[in-house]
Amino acid sequence: MAKNKKPRKPYKARPVHCSGCFYRREDIDTIKGIINDIGLVVEVTLPRGEATDDHMHRIQDLLNWGGMLMFDRKFKGQEQAVAEFRERHYAALRAQSNIVLRKRNGATSRYIAKAEELEALRDMCAEIVDMLKEAMELAPQRTVREFLASVQIVNEQKNRDGSRGVKEISPTARAVLNQRHFQRKNICA
Numbered sequence: 592m593a594k595n596k597k598p599r600k601p602y603k604a605r606p607v608h609c610s611g612c613f614y615r616r617e618d619i620d621t622i623k624g625i626i627n628d629i630g631l632v633v634e635v636t637l638p639r640g641e642a643t644d645d646h647m648h649r650i651q652d653l654l655n656w657g658g659m660l661m662f663d664r665k666f667k668g669q670e671q672a673v674a675e676f677r678e679r680h681y682a683a684l685r686a687q688s689n690i691v692l693r694k695r696n697g698a699t700s701r702y703i704a705k706a707e708e709l710e711a712l713r714d715m716c717a718e719i720v721d722m723l724k725e726a727m728e729l730a731p732q733r734t735v736r737e738f739l740a741s742v743q744i745v746n747e748q749k750n751r752d753g754s755r756g757v758k759e760i761s762p763t764a765r766a767v768l769n770q771r772h773f774q775r776k777n778i779c780a
Contacts, residue, residue: 622727623727628649629649650687653716653720654687656738657718657722658741660737679711689705689708690708
């Protein structure tokens with residue numbers, strides 16, 4: 592048998608670099624804690640009439656985040672369930688808006704919810720909290736990007752009078768959804 596004069600290099604396994612997101616467990620738990628806190632505001636603080644302006648802004652952020660999660664992701668074969676979620680979501684947004692408007696118009700001195708408004712908010716926020724906690728376990732980077740995009744949309748709505756409607760995401764919000772890297776300061780801003 593002939594023996595090669597230039598033997599080949601032996602096989603050496605190369606590491607496979609995953610392109611996935613590697614959020615630290617502490618960061619995921621911190622965000623899930625924030626989500627739980629907002630859920631507790633809806634369950635405990637709002638029924639007592641002790642909600643503050645900050646609490647109401649957080650409830651609105653939670654509702655917007657849940658809406659963005661359902662709008663951005665495609666649920667093939669579950670279109671009927673998504674449509675039902677959308678109706679309940681709009682009812683919860685209307686309920687939250689009515690509570691805030693009553694306080695701003697001077698009809699009440701605090702954020703007071705009627706029974707049907709409180710029920711709509713509790714049901715929807717509990718469902719969104721569960722979805723967001725599951726989403727943070729499965730795809731934390733995408734979930735945080737969806738939150739940043741919802742914040743971008745709200746900021747744009749404050750700056751202009753007309754709205755794009757529900758079926759179209761603004762280009763700047765789409766850019767936030769498509770970005771690959773962001774810094775922690777973007778979340779807090």
